[in-house]
Amino acid sequence: MARVIAGALSLDGAPISDAFVRGLATPPAGALAYDVRTWAGDGAHLAQTTFCEPSGGSEAASPAQDENTGCALVLSGHIDNADDLLDELGSRAARGLAERYGESGCVLASYLRWGRTAAARFIGEFAVALWDPRTRKLLLACDHVASRPLYHAVSRGRFIFASTAAQLFGAGVAREVDETAAVTFLYRLDRDFRSFHRGVDTVPAAHTVEVGAGRIELYRHWDWPSRPPATRVASGVEIEELRGIFTEAVRCRLARREPMAVPLSGGMDSSSVAAVAGGLAGRGDLVAPRVYSWIWRTEPSVDEARYSAALAERHGLDHVLIPADRAWPYSEVDRWRPFLTDPYLPPHDALWRLLLERARLDGARAVSLTTGADQLISGSPDYLADWVARGHWLSAAREARARIRAGSSRAALRGLVLPFLPLAAQRWRRREAAGFLEQMMPSELARRHASELPVPAITGPSGWWEALRGAVGWSGLGRSLAYHDRLAILYGLEFSHPYLDRRVVDFVLRAPPDLFYAAGRTKTGMRNALHDLLPPLVRDRTDKPNPYPWLRRVYRERLAPRARALAADSELERRGLVTGEPLRQFVERYIGGDDRLFPVFWYSFVVEVWLRQEAGRLDLSA
Incomplete structure (x- = not known):
């Protein structure tokens, strides 16, 4: 169920009208019907918006409320471990809230038991807002990667928040460009996802914003490991663990009531999602999704139709082909204008529009994406230096020889030598790409941002792991997720990201590096874990055309x-x-x-x- 959430808290005691809150909860301009439900109490207002079915039907839900405490909550997204939480809570009251409000009720019951630390227990893709009249505090929290963004601002004596920045501007928040944010994005200096407007902030990934008693506080409710795992070589047992974790990540997203669409390019990332979904459907565990593939008639060099067709045929999936030759980039910017609140608009935007329009017409309510797959499961060739530094010389030598035999001598040399090079030498190696941007930078900006110029990801034997961990909090990932969230709202869909499932990312961060990159090949972990589900044409391919x-x-x-x-x-x-x-x-x-x-x-x-x-x-x- 696709939802937009919003709300307001009076900071000066002045009343806030229901009409204002309903306007705040109204999605940016679009052609879809929606239903807004609100809650109000003690100067706090919460609202959630549900998109209606194309036929006009709706599954609208009201904000969750606890009659005993007066606490109220709105939720965007989903909680995958709701059943486990209810078992741990073990009370009739908790199950009563869940029966009445679904996952929102489970989240509310969790807060009533564990307080603000409850957010650390949630596994899923979510943004949540909760008002507690006992403490007179408003809490906003996002999941571990902020897959459902929340924007907030203080305006005219009110603290207001919403799923999109456009909602805030529609409610009267000043729209002033933050040129520092524009500079850091343009020159690729940004390290954290942030708003592009002064006075508008975002709730960072894995953080909670607490508003009350005249203060706005931010604290982290969960974090990734801060140190790399003990150095070890893959033993084979990790393959089954990876398969189990990834299968559960796909299952819990596809097992919902919403009809699911899966984009299928024919590459490893989308094929893995479709293959697991097809395998689960073949066992009767869930309804098979419909898969969608772009095809090019005039550009055969980028067309992957034979790979996507092989996967769809292997699992008997309904396969929709979408001609993409005329999906011109930025051909519909006018339609996108209400959502153009930051400059992230990827080159392939028109391709996504074609797919989403067709999926929505076919009755899809949710779409499973591969966001984060390249960063997380491709693997890095740079771990050989780590093995050498930690005394695993024989394993490093074997892997280097395997890479050389596979024709990847450069990867062998890179993995052994590059991490040991001085930082200046690594910076010089990557100078060309950064140099073009720097030549455009005015001298005053260059002096101001000299210390922030892009630095290499590899800065020592453990650099491969530091880069992997950094990818989880990379600003580009946050911008991509925010873009997809706005796109989902435009089409009234729910997006999900199985590769960014907290359990998947946690596994990748503690797995031995040769699980994902070995003998000169990337994504070996997924190839091996899903060996029986992927057709050989897809599983064994060594090329990857792209648009x-x-x-x-x-x-x-x-x-x-x-x-x-x-x-x-x-x-x-x-x-x-x-x-x-x-x-x-x-x-x-x-x-x-x-x-x-x-x-x-x-x-x-x-x-x-x-x-x-x-x-x-x-x-x-x-």
Whole structure:
């Protein structure tokens, strides 16, 4: 069930009208019907919005309330371990709340037992807001990766929060660009997911915001391990554990009442989700999802139809093919404008729109994505230095030889040598990509941000693990999740991310590194764990086409006039965030065929579009 949540707390004692709260809970402009339910008490207001079925039906739910304490709660997302929590709670009152309000009731009962530490016990994808009249405090909490964002601000004597920043602006919060946030995004300096507007904050992943007694406090309710696991070599037993954990992550997302759609590219990540779902459906454990694949007739080099078809046929899944040749990037920015509250708008946005429109028409209520898979299960070749440093010389030598035999001599050398290089040498190795961006940076900004320039992920023998842990809190992951959440709201869908399941990530962080990268191959853990579920054509493939060659061509053919016009009268340059001449040179060089400049082109294009939107002068009709 897709939900948007919102609420307000009076800080000055002035009343807040129900009409204001209903307006706050109204989703940004879209064509879908919705139902808003509210709760009010002691100056606090909570609201949750449920999207209706295309047929007009609705499964609207009211905010959860406990009559004995007066506590009330709204929940966006889902709690996967609700049954376990109820068993641990073991009371009739807890089960009564769960029977009446579902997972929201379980969360409320957990808070009544364990207080604000209850959030650490929740496994799932959630954002929750709770009012406790006994302490007169409002609590906002997000899951371990903030897959369901929450934005908040103080405006006109009120603390207000909502699932999207657009809701806050619609309720009268000042919309002022935070240029520091824009700079850190444009130049890839941001380390944490943050709002792009002054006075608007986000609830960080695995954190709780507590509002009360004239104070707003932030504390972490859960954290990942801070140190790498003891060095060991994969023994084989980890394969079954990985299979069990990943299967449960997929099962608990697909076992809900919502009809599920699974995008299927034919690569390992989406094929693994579809294969596990197909295997569970084959045993009768759940209803088989429908799978969706993009196909290209004019770009055979990026088409993966034969791989996706092999997986769908292997499990008897209903397979929908979506022609993607005319999914031009940014072809529907006008429709996206109400949601364009930050500059993250990926190049493949139009592909997602095609898929989601079709899935919604087919009756899907939820979509399973592969967010985080590349960062978590690809594996890193850089762990050999760790093995050498910790005395596992024989294992390191065997793995290096296996890589060389597999034609991955470079990976063998990289894994043994690169982590031991001085930081300056590693920075020089990655200088080219960062150098283009730095050439656009005005001198004053360069001096201000000199210490923040991108640094290598590998900074010692344990760098492979530090990079893996850092990927969980990477700002790019947070921005991707926030983008997908807005996209889900636009189409009235619920998105889920099985690779970011807390149990999956916890397993990856404690697993031996050769489980996921061995003998020059990536994602070996998933290939082995799902050996019997993946067709050989998919399981054993060594290539991975992607739509970027097609996207680059389309950018050059269709966006060149727009990009030139934007660069010629740049809002970035007006605000002193770039030096204009290098920007225009890079745009021309990219249009002329220099693919190295694609990141520069994309980052500058989307930030420019967003800033023009904020300044009220966005016109993409050229």
